[in-house]
Amino acid sequence: MSITREEVAKIAALARIRMGDDELERMVPELNGILNWVEQLGEVDTSQVEPMTAVIPNTLRLRADVVDADPLTGGNRREDILANAPAAEHGFFGVPKVIE
Amino acid sequence: MTNELTNLGVKAIRDGVASGTFTAREVAEAFNAAVADAASLNAFIVTTPDHALAAADSVDAARARGEALGTMAGVPIGMKDLFATHGVQTTAASHILEGFKPQYESTVSQNLWDAGAGMLGKLNLDQFAMGSSNETSYFGNVISPWKKAGSNAAMSPGGSSGGSSTAVAARIAPAATGTDTGGSIRQPAAFTGICGIKPTYGRCSRWGVVAFASSLDQAGPMARSVEDCAIMLEAMAGFDPKDATSLDLPVPGWEAALSADLRGKKVGIPREYRMDGTDEEILASWEQGKAWLRDAGAEIVDVSLPHTKYALPAYYIVAPAEASSNLARYDGVRYGLRDLPDGAGLQDMYAATREAGLGDEVKRRILMGTYVLSAGFYDAYYTQAQKVRTLVSRDFTEAFAQCDVILAPTTPTASFPLGDKTDDPLAMYLNDVFAVPASLAGLPAMSVPALLNSDGLPLGLQLVGKAFDEQSVLDAGLAIQQRAGFVAKPEKWW
Numbered sequence: 001m002s003i004t005r006e007e008v009a010k011i012a013a014l015a016r017i018r019m020g021d022d023e024l025e026r027m028v029p030e031l032n033g034i035l036n037w038v039e040q041l042g043e044v045d046t047s048q049v050e051p052m053t054a055v056i057p058n059t060l061r062l063r064a065d066v067v068d069a070d071p072l073t074g075g076n077r078r079e080d081i082l083a084n085a086p087a088a089e090h091g092f093f094g095v096p097k098v099i100e
Numbered sequence: 101m102t103n104e105l106t107n108l109g110v111k112a113i114r115d116g117v118a119s120g121t122f123t124a125r126e127v128a129e130a131f132n133a134a135v136a137d138a139a140s141l142n143a144f145i146v147t148t149p150d151h152a153l154a155a156a157d158s159v160d161a162a163r164a165r166g167e168a169l170g171t172m173a174g175v176p177i178g179m180k181d182l183f184a185t186h187g188v189q190t191t192a193a194s195h196i197l198e199g200f201k202p203q204y205e206s207t208v209s210q211n212l213w214d215a216g217a218g219m220l221g222k223l224n225l226d227q228f229a230m231g232s233s234n235e236t237s238y239f240g241n242v243i244s245p246w247k248k249a250g251s252n253a254a255m256s257p258g259g260s261s262g263g264s265s266t267a268v269a270a271r272i273a274p275a276a277t278g279t280d281t282g283g284s285i286r287q288p289a290a291f292t293g294i295c296g297i298k299p300t301y302g303r304c305s306r307w308g309v310v311a312f313a314s315s316l317d318q319a320g321p322m323a324r325s326v327e328d329c330a331i332m333l334e335a336m337a338g339f340d341p342k343d344a345t346s347l348d349l350p351v352p353g354w355e356a357a358l359s360a361d362l363r364g365k366k367v368g369i370p371r372e373y374r375m376d377g378t379d380e381e382i383l384a385s386w387e388q389g390k391a392w393l394r395d396a397g398a399e400i401v402d403v404s405l406p407h408t409k410y411a412l413p414a415y416y417i418v419a420p421a422e423a424s425s426n427l428a429r430y431d432g433v434r435y436g437l438r439d440l441p442d443g444a445g446l447q448d449m450y451a452a453t454r455e456a457g458l459g460d461e462v463k464r465r466i467l468m469g470t471y472v473l474s475a476g477f478y479d480a481y482y483t484q485a486q487k488v489r490t491l492v493s494r495d496f497t498e499a500f501a502q503c504d505v506i507l508a509p510t511t512p513t514a515s516f517p518l519g520d521k522t523d524d525p526l527a528m529y530l531n532d533v534f535a536v537p538a539s540l541a542g543l544p545a546m547s548v549p550a551l552l553n554s555d556g557l558p559l560g561l562q563l564v565g566k567a568f569d570e571q572s573v574l575d576a577g578l579a580i581q582q583r584a585g586f587v588a589k590p591e592k593w594w
Contacts, residue, residue, distance in 0.1 A: 046491070
């Protein structure tokens with residue numbers, strides 16, 4: 001299976017990465033090289049095998065349903081959360097207009 | 101005195117500070133000076149001499165008051181720039197995070213500060229930890245302190261923890277944090293003649309560590325001795341409710357339990373690791389490793405890991421898939437770079453920001469990951485890779501029915517000159533062929549220096565243990581360390 005330039009352009013659009021023509025040209029053979037190499041996984045008989053879901057068995061924990069139980073990850077941290085925003089406005093993340 | 105201090109490791113510094121042989125401040129000053137003197141290695145993205153001095157003063161004051169000192173008290177370390185550090189720029193070596201100053205501290209770094217360590221600076225790495233040579237950083241290549249005999253070419257310190265390996269090998273830090281997704285602690289350790297251990301998945305909290313592939317990422321220490329790694333890993337590890345995959349287990353006393361007496365232990369030699377194209381000197385070092393462990397009392401047994409050759413291709417589906425999802429957060433809205441072309445809408449802003457902010461290798465992996473997760477290809481690629489991962493893991497379970505620890509080379513070659521493999525992503529990926537299987541299975545694995553090859557470059561040996569059994573890995577590492585007597589260090593040229 002090989003991937004076309006149009007498909008790479010589509011994936012780049014899905015991944016929200018703008019790509020110029022030169023970069024697309026470069027990516028096509030590189031991605032094909034990697035894809036052709038990973039194709040060898042098709043040789044492995046996995047008909048009786050479950051896909052891995054957890055590498056080390058662990059139980060899924062639930063936290064107590066308490067507001068601000070952990071002050072680090074609870075609420076009332078607006079200033080901290082906005083501190084690195086490229087455009088913080090009026091206590092919100094500023095973005096270009098989405099709805100015309 | 102300064103030079104003597106910077107030759108000391110974690111244990112020697114901690115014990116020397118505790119006994120009053122020297123002060124923590126003297127140590128911090130010596131390393132700060134060594135860091136400032138080594139700018140040409142490009143190991144650090146930012147230096148934080150004040151952090152190191154403040155931590156040292158706090159330790160000296162605690163000692164003066166007669167208080168008990170932490171297990172890393174007075175030890176200044178390098179922090180891989182993948183760990184969020186409060187108020188100190190954290191970039192993952194990417195332009196997209198340039199200027200980002202976290203408002204919180206990662207659990208692992210906080211654990212180290214709580215144990216009395218200080219920070220010399222944030223260490224360079226491959227961008228988002230994607231790379232095996234430290235050539236994908238937005239902040240420039242890290243240069244290994246080692247040179248190939250008879251050549252002046254700049255050598256790779258390995259990757260992704262290349263700033264960490266260079267700093268520790270060059271004696272500008274006694275130890276450093278690393279992270280290992282598919283060999284990023286062990287391969288750079290092997291390239292630079294130092295030790296590094298990746299613990300069982302879940303031992304070290306991932307909270308506050310910039311995510312690459314969450315089911316694989318594990319933090320661990322890099323230092324110049326097995327003892328130093330044991331001390332530092334103990335300080336880094338521990339249950340953290342803020343990480344859903346953190347292991348709710350007590351941290352064993354690895355340092356106190358260290359023993360190089362391997363009588364009654366079985367060391368497995370995986371026959372599939374004897375691959376075509378592996379350097380003869382690497383194979384010879386493996387033979388030497390067997391002899392050392394036999395001398396320590398271990399019995400050497402052959403084991404089989406039949407799916408070894410499929411581990412690397414499976415990794416290059418699973419890791420990019422997770423990365424494509426994890427890196428979706430870099431959108432120019434909440435932190436980091438924003439590129440907003442004139443008149444652009446929100447979607448255009450995302451695409452322009454990510455075009456400008458992400459490096460080539462990162463884009464390549466995001467595209468790979470997006471492709472293998474996309475409709476119509478998911479089962480053929482991603483599900484199949486996760487099934488192969490189950491088989492790789494099962495291979496280890498079966499092998500560990502016959503042995504306590506596995507011995508293998510860490511890498512298929514010694515370090516190579518910078519630029520040697522940058523045109524061929526696949527050739528670069530193959531450098532992690534021996535490291536990736538243990539990552540896919542979440543197992544503890546370590547690299548320890550064995551010897552120098554005929555080019556005067558270090559070669560490492562890898563030990564892989566059962567889940568939760570870091571002790572056997574460290575013990576076998578100690579047995580090798582004692583017999584290898586590896587004391588070679590790079591000659592200072594920087």
